[in-house]
Amino acid sequence: MTTPHNLGVHGRTQAELEAVSPEFIRDGLFRAREKTISVLEEIRRMLREGMTENDARLLALTVFKSHGVTKHWHKPYIRFGSGTTLTFNEPLQAEYRLRTGDAYYLDLGPVWADADLGLEYEGDYGDTFAFGRNTEAEKCAETAHAIFREAQAAWRATKLTGEELYRLMEKRARKEGYVFVAGVEGHRVSDFPHHKYTKENLARMPFVPSESIWVLELQLNDPAGRFGAFFEDLL
Numbered sequence: 001m002t003t004p005h006n007l008g009v010h011g012r013t014q015a016e017l018e019a020v021s022p023e024f025i026r027d028g029l030f031r032a033r034e035k036t037i038s039v040l041e042e043i044r045r046m047l048r049e050g051m052t053e054n055d056a057r058l059l060a061l062t063v064f065k066s067h068g069v070t071k072h073w074h075k076p077y078i079r080f081g082s083g084t085t086l087t088f089n090e091p092l093q094a095e096y097r098l099r100t101g102d103a104y105y106l107d108l109g110p111v112w113a114d115a116d117l118g119l120e121y122e123g124d125y126g127d128t129f130a131f132g133r134n135t136e137a138e139k140c141a142e143t144a145h146a147i148f149r150e151a152q153a154a155w156r157a158t159k160l161t162g163e164e165l166y167r168l169m170e171k172r173a174r175k176e177g178y179v180f181v182a183g184v185e186g187h188r189v190s191d192f193p194h195h196k197y198t199k200e201n202l203a204r205m206p207f208v209p210s211e212s213i214w215v216l217e218l219q220l221n222d223p224a225g226r227f228g229a230f231f232e233d234l235l
């Protein structure tokens with residue numbers, strides 16, 4: 001039996017899975033996105049060789065605090081070297097220290113209180129870079145960006161469902177010779193916390209997701225496990 005596209009999952013409709021509070025406006029999420037990206041750049045500039053992933057997390061929390069953010073809907077994940085093949089389901093590397101030439105990624109989930117809008121909005125942004133140069137890791141990160149953009153364009157042009165978005169990205173990742181990491185499947189964002197509406201993953205949605213209230217995320221790993229690339233942004 002197939003699920004009609006006007007239905008969601010587990011007996012909940014698309015409208016229920018895409019709920020927001022009555023005061024919510026999309027601009028709140030866009031502002032949270034801009035501020036999160038700007039903090040991400042600030043943290044990047046403060047990364048130093050020899051830091052552990054936990055040092056980087058503490059740094060991120062301090063930088064966010066200096067911008068008035070003390071709440072995070074998920075803790076900052078900053079991973080170095082082969083740690084970039086790991087996902088948010090796995091703990092940080094305790095001992096590893098950042099070295100020149102390492103791939104690294106940041107995955108940030110701050111909650112921004114928007115005084116003008118009177119609500120708290122979730123930021124969620126993640127991206128991968130090389131600390132110094134690492135042409136192979138940089139290529140992997142660029143491919144993750146390219147696949148994200150292609151998937152987003154296909155969703156706009158041909159109205160892809162959440163399931164179709166992830167099937168497309170997986171196919172593209174394989175074609176480029178990367179491992180498409182399972183379990184990195186996208187989710188809602190909204191006024192904080194989106195968990196009051198749903199924790200369901202975008203990759204499981206049999207309907208065409210609405211604009212800007214879902215995070216599209218993907219992770220590509222080097223088949224040899226030397227590095228990975230994580231990227232996420234609003235769909």
Ligand SMILES: [Fe+2]
Pocket residue numbers: 074107108109124125126232
């Ligand atoms: Fe995130």
